[in-house]
Amino acid sequence: MNLILFGPPAAGKGTQAKRLVENRKMVQLSTGDMLRAAIASGSELGKRVEGVMQRGELVTDEIVIALIEERLPEAEAAGGAIFDGFPRTLAQAKALDSMLEQRGSRIDLVVRLKVDDEQLLKRVAGRFAESGRPDDNPESFKVRLSAYNDQTAPLLPYYESQKKLVEVDGMGTIEEVSTGIDGALEAPRR
Numbered sequence: 001m002n003l004i005l006f007g008p009p010a011a012g013k014g015t016q017a018k019r020l021v022e023n024r025k026m027v028q029l030s031t032g033d034m035l036r037a038a039i040a041s042g043s044e045l046g047k048r049v050e051g052v053m054q055r056g057e058l059v060t061d062e063i064v065i066a067l068i069e070e071r072l073p074e075a076e077a078a079g080g081a082i083f084d085g086f087p088r089t090l091a092q093a094k095a096l097d098s099m100l101e102q103r104g105s106r107i108d109l110v111v112r113l114k115v116d117d118e119q120l121l122k123r124v125a126g127r128f129a130e131s132g133r134p135d136d137n138p139e140s141f142k143v144r145l146s147a148y149n150d151q152t153a154p155l156l157p158y159y160e161s162q163k164k165l166v167e168v169d170g171m172g173t174i175e176e177v178s179t180g181i182d183g184a185l186e187a188p189r190r
Ligand code: AMP
Pocket: 009, 031, 032, 033, 035, 052, 053, 054, 056, 057, 058, 059, 060, 061, 064, 084, 085, 086, 087, 088, 089, 092, 135, 144
């Protein structure tokens, strides 16, 4: 089973992905985590993406597609992947479909976490204070939100047309949202 957790920054994708990893035999593939690890390691890649990420812009499709491709065998061995923060552009979505198809696999479900902008801003302010994540500052967050609206939200009709999209209310507590996701995973497929 391959699942995409879809939604704007700070919608709770990472939190919910980690919970799914604990409860189901799946691997979380977060391009944001992979890029932050590259920065922390001081690698060439890390140096290339650091400024872009800090500003809240998207890194190139080529970089994130390669990161995901590298990890697909591991996810396959575990029985499935939770894609968290990927794909974020139509080119990434198409590349993902074709990489999976080549491996005789596919995306089974896209879970969209719906959270309104006001709530996102509140969450990110709290997260910045806690984690100090450099791109959680209000200025970068504005850029991330517009990157989501301009480049990522257009993927919704793509997955809708494939009949893979389900919407889950992301405004509740972590437990409430988890229950919503479980319901979506257990509902009979169309
Ligand atoms: P995230 O942790 O998913 O919010 O990602 C943090 C930052 O990493 C984003 O604001 C982008 O700069 C970069 N990033 C993560 N995933 C992608 C992606 N799929 N495509 C482009 N940039 C990405």
